[in-house]
């Protein structure tokens with residue numbers, strides 16, 4: 001049976017009308033920022049105070065895109081007569097984001113909580129060399145890392161919090177001025 005003249009046009013118009021009334025799914029980026037999940041893997045931040053230069057992250061990175069340089073420093077003994085200790089001092093920490101595949105292994109394996117995901121993703125460059133972020137830039141990303149989710153009110157207190165509170169209480173007690181001595185008999 002030959003098609004009815006104009007039926008194709010009618011079908012096309014029906015599709016247009018149907019889609020016009022639906023909610024659009026097109027993102028108008030960069031005019032409108034996308035709504036990202038809070039734990040989005042955008043870029044990696046380094047909290048270098050926590051880094052002990054243990055090299056675990058660099059060793060476990062499947063892409064070998066973490067570069068760390070350090071040197072050893074001798075620390076005087078903590079008590080008189082004790083032994084000198086040596087510690088690693090960080091000289092360079094860089095991540096090449098042109099190689100990184102955002103697997104998150106470095107963040108997972110860091111035993112000292114020195115690496116964090118930030119949801120920032122707008123760091124495209126026209127020169128690929130600029131995608132190697134050195135420690136200062138990695139540190140800047142730290143300030144874009146969202147706070148950890150609130151603890152469940154019914155959960156047991158984490159042992160780190162309990163230990164920190166105990167240490168703070170001990171320090172506060174040590175800084176308290178000594179109580180004035182009670183007056184002895186005969187004193188006016």
Ligand code: SF4
Pocket residue numbers: 060061062063064065066095099100101102103104105106107
């Ligand atoms: S996210 Fe994965 S690929 Fe990227 S630096 Fe970390 S371990 Fe390497």
Ligand code: SF4
Pocket residue numbers: 050051052053054055056057058068109110111112113114115
């Ligand atoms: S695993 Fe953590 S502490 Fe060890 S070198 Fe990497 S960032 Fe530093």
